[in-house]
Amino acid sequence: MLEINFLPFPILKSQRLLLRQVGANDADAILSLRSNDEVMKYIPRPYLKSKEDALELIAMFDDKIENGIGINWGIYFLDEPENLIGIIGYYRMKPEHYRAEVGYMLFPEYNGKGIVSEALQKVVEYGFKDMKLHSIEAILDPENKGSEKVLIKNGFVKEAHLIENEYYEGRFLDSMIYSLLNK
Numbered sequence: 301m302l303e304i305n306f307l308p309f310p311i312l313k314s315q316r317l318l319l320r321q322v323g324a325n326d327a328d329a330i331l332s333l334r335s336n337d338e339v340m341k342y343i344p345r346p347y348l349k350s351k352e353d354a355l356e357l358i359a360m361f362d363d364k365i366e367n368g369i370g371i372n373w374g375i376y377f378l379d380e381p382e383n384l385i386g387i388i389g390y391y392r393m394k395p396e397h398y399r400a401e402v403g404y405m406l407f408p409e410y411n412g413k414g415i416v417s418e419a420l421q422k423v424v425e426y427g428f429k430d431m432k433l434h435s436i437e438a439i440l441d442p443e444n445k446g447s448e449k450v451l452i453k454n455g456f457v458k459e460a461h462l463i464e465n466e467y468y469e470g471r472f473l474d475s476m477i478y479s480l481l482n483k
Contacts, residue, residue, distance in 0.1 A: 302395035304368040304431055312373065312422040317415065318381050319373035319388065319422060322361055326374055327354040329384035338408040342441035344468035361389075369393055375406065375419050385410050388419045390427065390436075398434035400427060404447075416450050424454070428482040437479040451478040 312319040322330065331354040333339055335347045348354050364370035372389030376382070386406035393400045402423060404416055427433045438456060440447045456478040464472035 302398055302432055304395060306365045306368060306371045309365065310426060310430065312426060313378065314418045314422050316377060317418055318376045318378050319419060320376065322358055322372060322374040322387065324355060324358060326384045327351050327358060330354040330357060333405060333407060339405050342444040344466060344473060388423050399437060400433055401437050401439060411446060417453055420450065420454050424480065433482060435479050435481050437477055439475050439477055442474050442476050456480045
């Protein structure tokens with residue numbers, strides 16, 4: 301079984317992006333991100349309603365990092381390291397299977413600019429090289445064509461289309477699973 305340690309926090313950089321730990325200074329941006337209708341359209345999670353909600357979410361991120369059960373990076377441009385534009389991370393870690401779920405969200409004005417792909421490539425590289433994962437999965441709403449394109453572009457393959465496997469806010473939702481193997 302994998303032994304995962306995210307301390308010290310791994311800062312990742314790409315050509316345009318800085319992926320760093322989210323902090324209390326990012327609470328307003330996290331609130332804005334997690335209460336944006338377009339961002340949350342395909343994510344069956346409750347909206348954040350206050351800065352306190354955002355601070356609680358950031359505290360939860362920190363707790364998962366400290367306990368090695370999940371990690372989130374804030375996405376920033378290298379030349380604007382204080383302006384959060386999205387988040388990306390590993391959730392639902394399955395160390396006994398050498399597998400983790402990757403997820404991401406980005407402010408809508410940055411969609412279509414290759415930002416998620418660029419961040420995803422760094423996070424996948426970290427997952428395979430540093431975390432020693434064998435596979436990475438992404439779970440998405442079948443209607444989320446933008447996310448599906450990003451995953452395919454980055455070598456993920458469709459593993460499954462689950463029918464009405466989640467219940468959220470009074471209705472059943474489908475999920476698709478895409479994955480990437482460490483080769």
